[in-house]
Amino acid sequence: MRPESGGTECWVSGEPVEDANRPVSEFLEFENVSKHYGSIKAVDHVSLTVKQGEFFALLGPSGCGKTTLLRILAGFEQPDTGRVRLGGEDVTDLPPYERKVNTIFQSYALFPHLTVWDNIAYGLKVAKRPKREIKEEVAKMLTLIQMEDQAWKKPDQISGGQKQRVAIARALVNKPRVLLLDEPLAALDLKLRQRMLIELDLIHDEVGITFLYVTHDQGEAMSLSDRIAVMKSGRVEQLGTPEEVYEAPRSSFVAAFIGDTNFFSGVVAEPMEKSHVLSGLLSAAVDKDYSRLKVDGLSDLQCYNDKQIREGEDVYLSIRPEKMRISRERPKAEPHLNALQGEVEDVIYLGSQTKYWVRVGDYRISVIRQHSRFLLDEKPIRWFENVWVSWHADDGFMLEKYSEQDEKLIQLPPEEVGEPVGNNENGPAPTPEGVA
């Protein structure tokens, strides 16, 4: 039943996997894919490509369509429009069992009536591989997941982390062209999650196949992925490397969803005059690289102008806490330095760093101070002290304001954002995100 493609079988030894003629950048391609459940657009005209061997994350809050996209690739859902291509082949209309992709389910979905060994061997047995080959392959997998001595246990006799590893082995043994991971760590506790994170990374390095990883946890996505697609309401909000997504968010949703940030709401004023900036020594020359932002209740702020922003536009200015500096004395005037005076409201000492919340007008600004040079005789900043918060205009981003609806998506604590575990009373019926 399954299309055999001999050349792609040698991933374990790390040999070149794909036909050299095919451009690797178009290994997995979603083209204009949409999926509706009633009036809800779970996936809304999504186009994206994943490269061969890439660790690619779909990141977003509950109901953003990431799981639906994964299920469309696995073949459990049919898209309303669009095509899905895998290694150049159109797989949109293939049933799940004819696709060379395998899934790690959130609930693992191990077969409870089969032993660990039989679970891993399942795909090979179904494919009617020779017995000797099955034995060898399963043994290899058991070694990979370090569970050689647990092979004859049933799934309910092993721990959560071990189940996770069996689920990975059961999928990998079939040598899928893409491994799909649906919130694979969501069911584990924090410590185990951190350990599995490292293991997943090691396994990816070892087998070198493409991973498509669905998660709502930005930490997981940032630490594992080569590239991340941040999704919101069925659309891809931003696609890029973790650094790009974090350091150069393209929307205030992305800025707020990934990591912490401070937002200042303001109106773009006319551009800065260089003269003003440099303490009035030079004559008036306009610096077009920086914008000036009028913020209610604060002095004007400057921001590097990386996109076409017109005067009079309402924007958010986003600055990450670790980009801010905190000091008792007013920082020395520098070009393009923003400085605000306020009062410390909260201090949390975290060992490697200290987190401050500083009240400036209507704003509660969060600042992280790394303890890169700690002096014992230093007098740390404490509650109610008057301080200066400063940052360079290059470290801020002007982004369009986000809607109230976005705010709700962002403010949910991660525990509650967790997607419903696949099935419920409806059995294999579609469980659209956000609907369930």
Next chain:
Amino acid sequence: MRPSRVPMVVTWLVIAFFYIPIVILVANSFNSSRFGGSWESTSLKWYIRLMGESDIWNALTNTLIIATIATLASMILGTTAAFALHRFAGSRLQRLHYSVIYTPLVLPEILMGLSMLLFFVELKVQLGLVTITIAHITFCVSYVAMTVLARLQDFDFTIVEASQDLGAGWWTTFWRVLLPMLAPGILAGGLLAFTLSIDDFVISFFVAGPGSTTLPIKIYSMIKYGAPPLINALSTILLVVTFLAVTISHYLTHRGRQTA
């Protein structure tokens, strides 16, 4: 504070209440006196006489044939019913389906017996072993369906997707995943159906024709008109068989729960 002893006392008194009549019945089966008011002597004479009652052995044969057919048929019908009820839960058809499956469980047996008798009389169907079997299938379906449904409710359907994801088509998934996982439920339902069928008197009595005697019908007529000591002996044999079967299956399922 010391917990109250009332619940414990009530429990053990009720258990005594359950077993005293049974123990006396069994004891009497070895008593050569007719009514057990006095102990004449210990003997196996009632058992020996029982061996000669060919009516009883014919009735037992009928009962076993009916129970086997009814169990197999109701296992098939009940399992498909449970699957439909679970897979399409909430649809209008399934709500109706559920009511139809559920009602026979709570309706007094006599109503089911009489209504089926009327049905067969109206259709001029010859009453006999066939009508008893049909009636048994009808009430067993509900029990099997409910037993399997209870198992299905704990069933994670993602594993069906997992099976397909690993390359198995619908047929392979059914044989390798669905059926083995549901087998304990289907077997439990079948066991229940078999026991209920063997034990059923009321419904069988209504739809039985002349000459189509099952074991409970035979026992009933012996109780009403026959010789008590013979029934003592027969009852004792039945009790020993069921006690053994239930105890073994009880410990098997309990051990199964610990390991599985």
Next chain:
Amino acid sequence: MKAANRIRVFEWLVTLPSFAWLLILFIIPALLVFAITFKPSTPFGGIGEGWTLDTLRTLSNPNYPAIIWRTIWLSVATTALCILLATPMGYYMARISPARRSLVLLLVILPFWTSFLVRIFAWKVLLHPEGMLKQLLVFIGLCAPDTSLLYNAGAVLLVMVYTELPFAILPIYAASEKFDFRLIEAAKDLGATSFRAFRSVFLPGIRVGLLTAFLMVFIPSLGSYVIPDIVGGPTSEMIGNKIAQRTFVDRNLPHAAGLSALLTLTVLVPMVVIISLRRTGAVNRALIEEGV
């Protein structure tokens, strides 16, 4: 939309076998009972042509209200006694160690699996005028030699409780097992006595089990026929006996149908309660899962 249609067809395909079977052999016969009530009987025990109100007229015979009344009170008394005994048992079984619980559960389930007729017969032997219990009671002077323990309403009630008790114990035990007993500690911590905690925290906590037990005992009791037939006498007949008499003795099927229709209507009231309860799934789970 093609896929949706295929799913519809599949749903019908898996629903049809059981649905059609029960429709033909359960629903249609049940409706037939009401129809045949209005048919004349034939002298040979058959069902005649045409329509008549004869059966309704005989049902107004003054004997019937007394029998219906007896049927109801015997069922109510059976149900009340069963729940009264089963509730402390459920409480006890939920609190003991798993090994002990397994044993008690087995002891409760065993009689439930043994032959119904054998259990009734065991009581007939015990209560028989020459039986052991009678002689014991006479010996210690608790009853006169000429009192009969058999063939009266008391004997019927006793045996009904005996046979129905497991149906009350199992759902109440199932509910008790899920009950969080820390709530009782919390109630005592707040100053409640043991009994008060039992009444105001435990009983409400297992109410689904209690309701299930009520229905599981009450409805079948209304249809009792074998027990009053074997251990009861003419003064302890129930509707079920009359239905059987009309069927097997008088060979008057329309008359039997009329009585069945009456019994169906009596049963319908608690049935409606079940239909509204069954969405919680508590009823069938309690019955089936624990029974097996």
